[in-house]
Amino acid sequence: MDERNGDCFDHHEDLFAPLSASDSEHDCLKDFLLEPSRPIAVPPNLPSPVVQQPIQELYPWNNGQIHQYQNICRPEVNSLLELPPVNHNDPVITGNLLDTGDVSDKNGGECWSPAADFAACPSERTVSSDCVSSETVCSPSEGTSDSPSPSKVHQVASGEQPPRKRPSSSRKRKGTSRPRATIATYQSQIAPDQNGIKIRIKKSLAPVPPRSRRRKPKEEVLDSYQEPAEQSGWGExxxxxxxxxxxxxxxxxxxxxxxxxxxxxxxxxxxxxxxxxxxWHHVDLSGTWVKDRAKNDLKFRWLCENRLALVHDLNIGGWEFDGIPGILDKMASSCGELRSLSLTGWQGLSAENVKFLIANCPKLQRLDLSSINPEMNNPRSAVSMMSLVNLAQEMGERVTQLVLARNKLSGIPQIISALSTYCPNLQVLDLSNVKTVSHTTAYLHVEKLQQGCPKLRVLRMTNSELALSTVSLKEQGLSEGFPHLEELSVAGVLENMSSKPVIDDDSLQRILKSSHKLRLLDVRACSRVTDSSLVRVPAWDLEHLFLSGCYVTRVNDSGLELICQKWAHSLIEVDLGWSTATQSLDAAVNALAHHIEKSPLRALNLCGSSVSLDPVKAVLTQCPLLTSLNLSSCRALPRGMKRLYQGAELTELRMTILKGDSNTE
Structure with missing residues (x-):
């Protein structure tokens, strides 16, 4: 036994018992494979008295692991390894003896050889059907410890062959990261059909940590404010x-x-x-507060019990519940102070549900039933003719606001007649975007509504199939109008620059005959409304005027300048969009700008109009409170100026105009 390898382990004799004298060369080869020393060049035609036999036929192998290096050759066979020295400088001999394969390093391009590594490494022997390979056990991070790896021991003990590593290619792929440092490992093979020993060098990627790049520290933005270490606790x-x-x-x-x-x-x-x-008096839970339908029932019941006991104004539009009668019962029992309720979008609401609300909410005054029946006329719906007539009869003087927008209604004359008869305190009536079942124009008896609901403040009929019914001049004269009306919206929808002729000058005069408190007038797309009816509007402090697409904005010498002069002292918002009468439009804009007192104008819409540049300059310089100016698609203005101006953009435009005027002077 070799002194430097130490003693043999317990089963050494069982594993490596001598078979015959003819096996001495195989024993020496095994010793050569397991000995981590410098490789010795062997002549190619070395005589050997031993006949080559397959290793499997010699004796059975046990793929156990040798924990220490041992010299397993007998003394009489060791003399066979004493070979004459070989001249390594001879290229012919060196090329024939050593077959190194592809040993070029892909990083540095240097050539690796077994003789280049002088450090001893513990190795592990695995035997297959036709080869014996020696693989390194220690990793670069583990040093040169003699202790075997647990995974290797398990593979050898179970008789499994460890998987071979795929040799790394020397080609570089484009776009890949920089290759890591590699450490060469040796893998030797013996084949019975080859004359000699074939040594291969295999490269394995070692877990070398990548280089850390130093990054420049970001410059911290110093804030003058420093939060105190201890809070004052003023809120508590x-x-x-x-x-x-x-x-x-x-x-x-x-x-x-x-x-x-x-x-x-x-x-x-x-x-x-x-x-x-x-x-919790005014609670709006519509829009983004609508959550999962399966949890809406529990959430709303919890709100009724813990927060909404004294609620006055409740908006739960858009909510979906599994059981509407149970929700209304909980609302009626918990919200005893309820005065306003919005049920927008409750398409499952029935006439019986509305009747229950009226009977169990004695303080209810304002009701929003918009978008309940937008597509078809359901006789059992909450907005059917019988349901609304019953609502007017049961609520009577209590009702002050009724919103029926975005519904398909039937029997509109009967509904208006019931409201005029039983609801004298009605203040808000919204019939916007209302369509009839027969898709024909429904007629509204406005004189009867004026007589029955004299306190009406808001009347909306925007984009609705409604028109005023024909009555005698005597009946028109006996009507007192709407003396408290503040908002009137009868706008239509432009389709190919034309609209349905529903409201004309006569209809506008019948509605506004005594409306001295009017603050908002919307007659957009009313092609039959002229300047004669607008000038005779009794209100003198109009604040919001919408004339886009109106007849008065399309004809020169139409009196548009006179209209703007009448309300220039009070107008806050004016819409003159799509006006094609350039002369009248320029005069009207100048009338808004050159008012004697300080102009209160804040929003001006000139979109699509033919306004000139000089009136726009006058508005910018003479209206200091202006916050919104729409100049989109104004064909008479220079390029780069045709857009909407708000906030800082409007301030910049004003400064540019003022600077240009000063340079001109």
Whole structure:
């Protein structure tokens, strides 16, 4: 036994017992494979007295692992390895003796050879049907420890052959990252049909950590404000009465949601004040607050029990529930102070549900039933003729607001007659986008509505198939009109620059005969409304005027300048879009700009009109409160100026105009 390899292990004799004297050369070859020393060049025609036999026929192998290096050759065979020295400088001998294969390094291009590695590495022997291979056990990070790897021991003990690693290719792929450092490992093979030993060099990618790049530290933006280490806690020291007053001021203007839901997360004191039902008077839960339909029932019931006990104005439009009668029952029992209710989009609402609400909500005054029946006329729907007539009869003087927009209605004259008869306190009536079942024009008896609902403040008939019914001049003279009317919207929809002639000068005069408090007038796309009826409107403090697509904006010398002069002192918003009468339009815009007093104008729409540049300059210089100016598609203006101006863009345009005027002077 070799001194430097130490003693043999327990089963050494069983594994490597001598078979015969003729096997000495095989024993020496095994010793050569397991000995991590410098390779020795062997002559190609070395005589050997031993006949080559397959290794499997010699004796059975046990793929166990040799933990220490041992010299397993007998002393009488060791003399066979004493060979004469070979001249390594001879290229012929060296090329015939060593077959190194493809050993070029792909990183540096240097040639690797077994003689280049002088460090001893523990190896592991695996035997297959026709080859013996020696693989390294230690990794570069483990050093040169003699302890075997647990995974290798398990593979050898179970008789499995360890998987061979695929030799790495020297080709470089485009777009790949920089190759990592490689460490060569040796893998030797013996084949019975080859004369000699074939040594291969295999490269394996070692887990070498990549180089870390130093990045420049980002420059931190220094803020002058530094948060104090200790908070003052002023919010927790406020008296509840003062905090309640602050919350009440906000909720009265912006509503309870989402303000109260957010401030309740600040601290416990704010939460105690925010959850008070006295602050939940105006609650809008429509739009983005609509969640999963399966959970809507539980969420709304919880709100009714914990937050909505004193609610006055509730909007739950767009919500979908599995059981509408149960939800309405919970609402009626929990919300005893309910005065306004919006059920927009509840297409499953029936006439029986509306009757239940009227009977169990004694303080209900305002009801929104828009988009309940937008497609077909259902006789059992909440907006059917019988349901609305019954609503007017049952609510009577209580009802002050009724919204029936975006519905398909039948029996409109009967509905208007019932409202005129039983609802004297009606203030808001919205019939926008209403269509009839027969797709024909329905007639509205406006004189009867004026007589029965004298407190009406808002009347909307935008884009509806409604027209005023024909009555005698005597009946028109006996009507007192709408003395409290503040908003009238009878706009139509332009289709190929034309609209349905529903409202004309006579109809406008019948509606506005005594409306001195009118603040909003919308007659867009009313092709039969001329300047004669607009000039005779009794209101003198009109604030919002919409004339886009109207007849008065298409004809020169139409009196548009006189109309703007009448209300130039009070107009806040004016719409003169798509006006083709250039002369009248320029005069009207100049009338809005050159008012004696400070102009209150804030929004001006000139989209698609033929306005000139000089009136636009006058508006920019003489209207300091202007915040919105629409110049889109104005063909008479220079390029780069035809767009909507708001905020900072409008300020920049004003400064450019003023600078240009100063340079001209």
């Amino acid at each position: 020291n406020l008296p509840k009465e003062i905090l309640y007053g602050i919350f009440e001021m906000v909720t009265s203007t912006e509503g309870s949601v989402p303000f109260l839901a957010r401030v309740s997360r600040v601290c416990r004191l704010w939460r105690e004040v925010a959850i008070s039902p006295r602050l």
